[in-house]
Amino acid sequence: MDEFQSGEETSFVVDEVSNIIKEAIESAIGGNAYQHSKVNQWTTAVVEQTLSQLTKLGKPFKYIVTCVIMQKNGAGLHTASSCFWDNTSDGNCTVRWENKTMYCIVSAFGLAI
């Protein structure tokens, strides 16, 4: 008989996603200092890597990933989000990462199909 993997919960697991995001940021930006010329590249890299890892989880989810990189020069940044969804199956996860010269904030939203 076919063996099938059962027991996978079709709900958004925040820790799992958070780990994926942290890995992606580390690999993309890692120990770099802020460079205006490279920022575009970095944001794209972070988002793409996160998304590919999330889809690899194989869950029946729609994912939305955003990434903000901000230089540390004294300015402030505030963002908020609000969602209208199914609380039991959908969820989101935000990771704030920083180093000496910049902040990086990545949000991932997952919506069950």
Place this chain on the structure above:
Amino acid sequence: MEIVYVYVKKRSEFGRQCTFSDRPAETNVDIHPDPSLAANFIERNPVDAGAQCASDMSEHEVNTERFEMESEGVNHLEGGWPKDVNPLEMEQTIRFRRKVEKDENYVNTIIHLGSLMEHCIKQNNAINIYEEYFEDEGTADVADEPPSAKTINVFRDPNLIKRTATHLSWHPDGSKKLAVAYSSLEFQRSSKDMSYESYIWDLESPNKPDLVLRPSSPLVSLEYNPKDSHILVGGCYNGQIAYWDTRKGGQPVELSTVEFSHRDPVYGVIWLQSKTGTECFSASTDGQVLWWDIRKLTEPTETLVMDISRKGILENALGAIALEFEPTMPTKFMVGTEQGVVISCNRKAKTPAEKIVGTFSGHHGPIYALARNPFFPKNFLTVGDWTARIWSEDSKESSIMWTKYHMAYLTDGCWSTIRPAVFFTTKMDGTLDVWDFLFKQNNPSLSVKVCDEPLFSLRLQDNGRFIGCGSQRGTVTLLEVSAGLCTLQRNEKNLATAMFERETKREKILEARHREMRLKERTKSEGKEEDTKVESEEEKPEELLARVQTEFFDIIEAELRRRERAARLPKTQVPRPGLPERWAEAQLHPGAGVSGGLADEPSAAARAGVEPPVLWGDQRKGPCDE
């Protein structure tokens, strides 16, 4: 083993509706401003940023290396003789030959070589590899393609103030050079800074003239000596004649003296056929034609005043603009004048009065170009005012053929040197027309717009393929005409001959008829009695007057009646014939007479108390209603 992915969903959950719930806003990021961090940065004030919507470009330089070439030849001399044999000495060579012949292998070698040779010769004879395959077919029929002309090159006046290219002359051998005379022909328009230079252009380098000619006054006409291609003669704006030798540079070798030169610009200068090849003659609008020998330009060898009354009075003379000379008829020449008359002259006449043989009048304006047909010297082309005309020497009263009146002045014209039925003309609107009167007579068979400014001069190269046109801004355009226009068609000569003869005959017949009619009238008027003649003359105007008057009133009556009819109809528009309103008003005063119609209109209307109907549709108040 197959990898199967299955995801599990509770059956009850299939197609389950989404239970929406609102998750209120939550702050994702909250980073407060920290001014101390700004200390890490230096403020840049002001910031200079360039904004340009242009694509990025890079500059590269390429320089071809000069490649040196050398022509070398190899001279092949008879060789193969051994060292001790001197090939020039007959004895030694004969002795050597005899020695070789006695050699054993000689015969075998020869036979072997001989068979090889035989094979090659037989092969050669079997097929003629140099055979011409399509000889019999002849050249393809070029007449099928539509005529066209394309610009090959453009030579611009390098000076800032542009002058008109008034005359072009091709180099006599090979036509690789073009001499262009530049001057400003507009009356008193030449400014101080206008340069006097004229140029000789090499066709290969349109950017820089080959030679610069520096006369003391701008050149109006310029001609190469057909015998000696280094000599050029030019006619100046102030009436002098100058000649150049291209080997000696840009300054004229000699200039004619002002006292004996022309008093007006020299519009035409042509070289004569002479043994020495140094004679030329010039024509100008001061009414004189002067003959010169360039070896002695201090005074002309001969003068002729263009006075048609043959009295030689300069005041009555006609200004000459175009000059024509055919080397095959060295004693005759023709002059085209400002007044539109072509004067044909004979150089060898005894007295100046006899020099002027005949005149041809027909143009309304100055004759800018005069050219004999190279194939039919009896027929010549004149270009002036708005037409181009073809004349035959036999019919002096009028031209035998002429083009229609164009919209722009025609400025120059010339025959094709290859096809007897083709000629070219240039116009003030910058177009070059090619006429082929065997093909089309009403319109040019090709009309090319060369440039926007007027074209002033035209010259065809001797091979008939290239034309140079000079414009008002000093631009000389070199055009190449399509093959159809410069290859002799079959039968063309016969057809052209037939056409010319036919037209000449027609003109002659017309002339004869005219003469007859004039003669008849003269005899008629002489034969009649005086009284009847006078009476009939008087009667005519009165009769005419009465007739016109009755006609006029008839028309008015008819109009009146029509109006009555129209007024009775319920305000519908009645289409009127094309009569003006005022005639209807004037009929109230029949005694007004023929001319009274318009003048009496206000008074007539006032007396009738009717306002003159201005609008078409205003039929309500007609004069008949009163």
